[in-house]
Amino acid sequence: MSDAVLTLSHLRKSFGSLLATDDVSxxxxxxxxxxxxxxxxxxxxxxxxxxxxxxxxxxxxxxFEGERIDHLDTAARARRGxxxxxxxxxxxxxxxxxxxxxxxxxxxxxxxxxxxxxALRDPGLTDPAxxxxxxxxxADRLTTRAAALSHGERRRLELAMALALRPRAFLLDEPxxxxxxxxxxxxxxxxxxxxxxxxxxxxxHDMDAVFALADRISVLVYGRIIATxxxxxxxxxxxxxxxxxxxxx
Amino acid sequence: MARxxxxxxxxxxxxxxxxxxxxxxxxxxxxTLATKATIFALAGVGLNLALGYGGLVSFGHAAFFGIGGYVxxxxxxxxxxxxxxxxxxxxxxxxxxxxGIWPMAMLAAGAAALLIGALSLRTSGVYxxxxxxAFAQMLSYFAISWPRYGGEDGLSxxxxxxxxxxxxxxxxxxxxxxxxxxxxxxxxxxxxxxxRFGLALQAARQNDQRAAAVGIRPYALRLVAFVIxxxxxxxxxSLYADLNRFVSPAMMSWHMSGEIMVFxxxxxxxxxxxxxxxxxxxxxxxxxxxxxxxxWKALLGLLLLAIxxxxxGGLIGLALRRDRHV
Numbered sequence: 001m002s003d004a005v006l007t008l009s010h011l012r013k014s015f016g017s018l019l020a021t022d023d024v025s026x027x028x029x030x031x032x033x034x035x036x037x038x039x040x041x042x043x044x045x046x047x048x049x050x051x052x053x054x055x056x057x058x059x060x061x062x063x064f065e066g067e068r069i070d071h072l073d074t075a076a077r078a079r080r081g082x083x084x085x086x087x088x089x090x091x092x093x094x095x096x097x098x099x100x101x102x103x104x105x106x107x108x109x110x111x112x113x114x115x116x117x118x119a120l121r122d123p124g125l126t127d128p129a130x131x132x133x134x135x136x137x138x139a140d141r142l143t144t145r146a147a148a149l150s151h152g153e154r155r156r157l158e159l160a161m162a163l164a165l166r167p168r169a170f171l172l173d174e175p176x177x178x179x180x181x182x183x184x185x186x187x188x189x190x191x192x193x194x195x196x197x198x199x200x201x202x203x204x205h206d207m208d209a210v211f212a213l214a215d216r217i218s219v220l221v222y223g224r225i226i227a228t229x230x231x232x233x234x235x236x237x238x239x240x241x242x243x244x245x246x247x248x249x
Numbered sequence: 250m251a252r253x254x255x256x257x258x259x260x261x262x263x264x265x266x267x268x269x270x271x272x273x274x275x276x277x278x279x280x281t282l283a284t285k286a287t288i289f290a291l292a293g294v295g296l297n298l299a300l301g302y303g304g305l306v307s308f309g310h311a312a313f314f315g316i317g318g319y320v321x322x323x324x325x326x327x328x329x330x331x332x333x334x335x336x337x338x339x340x341x342x343x344x345x346x347x348x349g350i351w352p353m354a355m356l357a358a359g360a361a362a363l364l365i366g367a368l369s370l371r372t373s374g375v376y377x378x379x380x381x382x383a384f385a386q387m388l389s390y391f392a393i394s395w396p397r398y399g400g401e402d403g404l405s406x407x408x409x410x411x412x413x414x415x416x417x418x419x420x421x422x423x424x425x426x427x428x429x430x431x432x433x434x435x436x437x438x439x440x441x442x443x444x445r446f447g448l449a450l451q452a453a454r455q456n457d458q459r460a461a462a463v464g465i466r467p468y469a470l471r472l473v474a475f476v477i478x479x480x481x482x483x484x485x486x487s488l489y490a491d492l493n494r495f496v497s498p499a500m501m502s503w504h505m506s507g508e509i510m511v512f513x514x515x516x517x518x519x520x521x522x523x524x525x526x527x528x529x530x531x532x533x534x535x536x537x538x539x540x541x542x543x544x545w546k547a548l549l550g551l552l553l554l555a556i557x558x559x560x561x562g563g564l565i566g567l568a569l570r571r572d573r574h575v
Contacts, residue, residue, distance in 0.1 A: 052462065078464035090459045092452045103452045106445055107464030113473065118443040125445070161463060 003030045004063075005199050006051070006082075006169050011060035013050060020046040021057065022223035028169055033191070033200045035210045038220035039244055044203045045087060047220070048173050051201075052084050053077045065168055078107060081168030081198070085158040085175055093147040097138050100146050100157055101129035104164035132160040136190065152183035159190065167198045176206040188212055211235075219244060256568055257435065257522035264529060265428065272421045280420040281492075286532040287427040288488045293512035293524025294434045295481030300510070301519030302442055303474040304454030309365065309381030310509045312388045313479035315501030316361050317354040317486025322496035323398055324350050325406040345410045347417070347426070351487055358483025359476045361388075366475035370468055382503060389501035403497025410491050417491070427488050431525070434481050439521050441477070450474050482509070511549070515556055517563025526564045 004027040013021040020043040028034050036044055049055040051062060053074040062070050069077050078084075091100050102125040106112060109124070119125055133139050136156040141149065146157060155175060162170055175191070176184045188209050194200060195215075204210050210217065211231055218228040219240050227237045234240055264283060271279035292314055299305040327334045327343025334341045344350055369380040398404045409417045417423045441447050453460040453467035460467055490496045499505065508531070516527025531549070538545035560567045 054458075073466070074461040075464050075466045078462055084462055086459075086462075090456060090462070092455045092459060094455060095452065099448065103448060103460070103465070104463040106449060107460070112445055112449045112465060112470065114445045115441050115447075116444055118440075119445050119448045120443065122445065165463060 007063040009061045011057045013057050028199045032215040033195050033213045035202045035214035035217045042220045043223040083162035083165040083167035084171040087173040089154040091146040098142040101160050104161040108165045132163045136160045170200040173203045277420050284424045286529045289528035290525040291431045292482045292485035295478045297513050299478035307381045308378045309385035311501045311505035312385035313358040313482040314486035316358045317483030318490035318496040318500045320354040320357045321487040321490040322404045347410045347412045354487035355480040359480040362476045362479030366472045389498050392498040405495045517565035520565040523565050
């Protein structure tokens with residue numbers, strides 16, 4: 001498929017006798033939000049980790065922007081523009097908002113081995129960092145330590161860090177988790193616009209958000225993708241209703 | 250941040266003031282003590298870069314302290330005898346010039362750190378502590394069993410190495426050299442910590458998964474920090490050798506590694522002046538209590554315990570916290 005940015009083909013990963021990823025093929029196309037849903041323990045996070053390089057698959061290939069990235073480590077994949085957020089917010093707690101985003105700018109742009117100039121006085125880092133803070137609505141929290149942020153703000157900080165990677169694809173692992181109704185709505189709007197910058201592979205339990213955002217949905221159950229399709233197709237799919245959405249959906 | 254800078258300046262001024270007063274009163278011994286504290290502080294500044302900012306709990310920094318010392322002792326003893334240290338692959342003559350010895354000591358310590366770090370940084374946590382300890386012990390036993398440079402008895406050299414324009418045997422002049430190097434190391438350390446490299450290093454300490462997810466490789470970063478750290482500690486080893494005009498395997502023993510860690514932890518992990526405060530207090534206690542009882546280290550242990558339990562920011566953290574409440 002020519003407009004696929006990220007293509008997983010026949011991925012397989014087992015932990016002992018447990019087959020966590022069972023022949024998964026999936027693609028993420030330009031301009032879309034592709035939601036990955038499934039019950040707890042279906043292997044969603046395991047799949048994400050194989051894409052980011054935190055886990056190595058046993059078989060199958062991962063192609064990103066036309067090139068195989070299976071052999072690259074996490075840092076190298078991130079530098080190619082594979083930006084992820086974590087299921088449990090993961091930021092640098094003692095750093096300020098600005099420093100956290102600067103770190104992502106630094107990682108994306110390279111030049112880590114510079115020892116003299118103060119990073120905080122380096123417009124090559126601070127300017128893009130301020131810009132991305134503004135994008136997610138954290139412009140007035142620049143000097144706040146990440147540890148002191150609210151849960152929702154930390155989620156947005158993670159998003160700003162992802163944006164700073166100049167991403168070619170987003171991997172968002174349950175970005176709505178723990179957000180209140182208001183926060184979830186705010187983030188849904190933010191994500192909806194992001195898809196035009198880079199496609200989003202969205203792992204999410206919040207079905208309201210999934211149905212509001214997704215262009216396509218894949219359903220993962222026991223490591224297998226049992227269905228892929230548009231929101232309407234997935235809603236109408238009998239197997240999906242039985243195994244995940246429940247009869248009421 | 251600014252308050253910490255002031256505190257750093259105050260501590261350095263106190264150290265300098267003590268020496269000036271001692272000089273006027275003709276207390277040469279106090280100057281020697283202050284010099285020792287300055288050198289230990291420098292060793293701690295080196296370790297602090299790895300331990301405080303990089304989160305690398307190295308229990309083997311005595312290896313680099315000792316390597317710096319032995320390079321100095323070996324070069325000086327050959328210079329004294331007028332013989333070559335090595336003739337292959339090229340002729341390396343001894344030296345009694347500090348300006349030539351320091352870079353050699355730092356290079357040797359850095360090269361050792363590159364090897365030790367490349368292996369030990371593949372582990373983390375307790376394993377890292379143990380692997381660094383093991384390497385330092387290996388070097389220490391090697392020095393014990395190498396008779397050419399004194400073996401277990403250590404290696405003496407009779408004249409302190411020289412520095413252009415100064416008489417290094419005059420205590421206050423030698424102190425000035427050590428103090429200048431400590432100031433340089435503190436400046437270098439604070440610059441590195443605030444640089445791009447420092448930002449990435451401190452990020453990797455707090456959350457290496459996050460660092461990797463934004464494209465930063467913790468391993469290489471830590472290795473570089475470890476090498477720089479070892480070079481500074483190696484320089485301190487060189488100065489210590491010159492202070493005593495003697496090096497011995499004890500410089501590389503785990504006791505020494507522990508002491509360097511104590512300077513850092515006592516003063517404040519990841520605080521610029523932490524190792525300085527720690528080393529000064531250590532030397533004071535050793536001098537004041539050591540005269541009373543040879544079990545003074547039990548008291549030091551209690552103090553260390555209290556710091557770790559009640560003031561994880563060390564003495565510097567304690568001073569700054571009290572400041573904030575005013």
